[in-house]
Amino acid sequence: MQLTATEARLDQEELGVVIKVRRDRIRRCEDQPRTWFDPDRLKELADSIAAVGQKIPVIVRKVKGDPEHDYELVDGERRWLACEMKGIKYMIACVTDKTDPEEIFEDSVTVNNGREGHTTLEKAHAMQRLRKRRSVEEIAKIFTCSTALVYQHMNLLKLPPQVLQLMEPSTPEERRIVFSVAVLFFRIPIPDEQIELALEISEKGLSVNQAKHLIEMRAAKLGFSVKHPERRPSDDYNIFAQFWHRTCDQLHIFNEAGVDRYKKLFQFRKAGDHMALMTVVEECQKITAEILGKLRRI
Numbered sequence: 001m002q003l004t005a006t007e008a009r010l011d012q013e014e015l016g017v018v019i020k021v022r023r024d025r026i027r028r029c030e031d032q033p034r035t036w037f038d039p040d041r042l043k044e045l046a047d048s049i050a051a052v053g054q055k056i057p058v059i060v061r062k063v064k065g066d067p068e069h070d071y072e073l074v075d076g077e078r079r080w081l082a083c084e085m086k087g088i089k090y091m092i093a094c095v096t097d098k099t100d101p102e103e104i105f106e107d108s109v110t111v112n113n114g115r116e117g118h119t120t121l122e123k124a125h126a127m128q129r130l131r132k133r134r135s136v137e138e139i140a141k142i143f144t145c146s147t148a149l150v151y152q153h154m155n156l157l158k159l160p161p162q163v164l165q166l167m168e169p170s171t172p173e174e175r176r177i178v179f180s181v182a183v184l185f186f187r188i189p190i191p192d193e194q195i196e197l198a199l200e201i202s203e204k205g206l207s208v209n210q211a212k213h214l215i216e217m218r219a220a221k222l223g224f225s226v227k228h229p230e231r232r233p234s235d236d237y238n239i240f241a242q243f244w245h246r247t248c249d250q251l252h253i254f255n256e257a258g259v260d261r262y263k264k265l266f267q268f269r270k271a272g273d274h275m276a277l278m279t280v281v282e283e284c285q286k287i288t289a290e291i292l293g294k295l296r297r298i
Helices: 004-010 039-052 078-086 101-114 120-130 136-142 148-154 163-164 180-186 192-202 208-222 233-255 259-265 274-295
Strands: 015-022 058-062 071-075 090-096
Touching: 004 259, 039 078, 058 259, 071 078, 071 090, 071 120, 078 090, 120 148, 136 148, 148 180, 163 192, 192 208
Parallel strands: 058 090
Antiparallel strands: 015 090, 058 071
């Protein structure tokens, strides 16, 4: 059925106004869920914007009572920082009328997770804050993960500050405590022991397997166990099914992109990234074919 001109206007909703604004009139949001940006990736983005321009607008909201700024970032701090690096004076911005801090925070978390995501601790803090207004199931959907993973991330914040510091990106990668090791510390619920283990793992630069072995040995000595209870077949099925549903959803998105889009992905990448990624995709293809073969034999 054809809509009249009046009905068409009533059926429309203005979601935001796109403007061109001086970058220095936009201030960063102190409530930004992300606190760390990979310097190499940031430089790549700056080079890209300098070469082809800013293609995606940042999202801002109007501010009052600040003589130095007219807007505040809601989304797009990486683009904002990249423009600063290259001395780019003007940015394209979409103005939102949202004012609720919690709603703005949730929007920022969602879009960041869909691009260059949060660090482990940024995710943990974001999940904990979202928990005030969202169920664990809803948070899991936002981060495209299981509810168990949501609980594990939020529990990380109960670890001693000295341990959390060793998980920060500011810690050199070879000394950093990774998520899969950090969650094992909870099997030894003694803060001093957790700190001592984390420092030893970090200082010695232990691999994940070496770190797990050290924790198991210490736990056995203290009378604790880090062995996970045997999972039921129904648990394995849920994990297996959720993984493939999420993976398939993401693959559909990437598969819809044309060859030109893929060329742009590697335009400013380091030499060898293209071949390295092809190797990973081919390995995944091989493993997927083997799994499919096992499923067909059931």
